[in-house]
Amino acid sequence: GAVVSQHPSRVICKSGTSVKIECRSLDFQATTMFWYRQFPKKSLMLMATSNEGSKATYEQGVEKDKFLINHASLTLSTLTVTSAHPEDSSFYICSARRGTGGEMLYEKLFFGSGTQLSVL
């Protein structure tokens, strides 16, 4: 099956630094990728939708200047947490949509293995 690679799997950083998380679709082209955040024992919360070659669409309450998303190619999207603070510590997960067209086939949505971010 299709594989989505997310890197790093775990990162620890100091408060005030920036952290970049990469999401790659390894064997398919992904025009649309999604970024989620998950706090302990909570469900996934969609942060933003990233379309290749255009600006990301952020969900309400998500600061676009804080969480920078770049989707410069059909196989790579990055999420940069800028000036990270302890409250940004969370599990970040990306997903990639295989295929294009108006019909959204959710069985064609593949998820990365997640990145655990810890901000000290």
Place this chain on the structure above:
Amino acid sequence: DAKTTQPPSMDCAEGRAANLPCNHSTISGNEYVYWYRQIHSQGPQYIIHGLKNNETNEMASLIITEDRKSSTLILPHATLRDTAVYYCIVKSNSGGSNYKLTFGKGTLLTVNP
């Protein structure tokens, strides 16, 4: 998207069938029932989906009631590796701007030895 209701947790003995229920009484005619699962500290994984008919694949079976107001995911022979949170999601495939997957709280299935 139609709202779904799932029990917060269930237990199952290893080797036995796990039957996970989901209520979606407000489902509309063009909405599919999707099941995903999330093993601890991993990303979600697609399991199965269906519209009206029962479906089976290598991972599970999906039974949808005739009125489509509820469904059951069946793992025929649960193993310890099936311990995960299982999400039932109802979505239309029509896309447009509403193609976001919204995850509820799901059911934590614990498979016991």
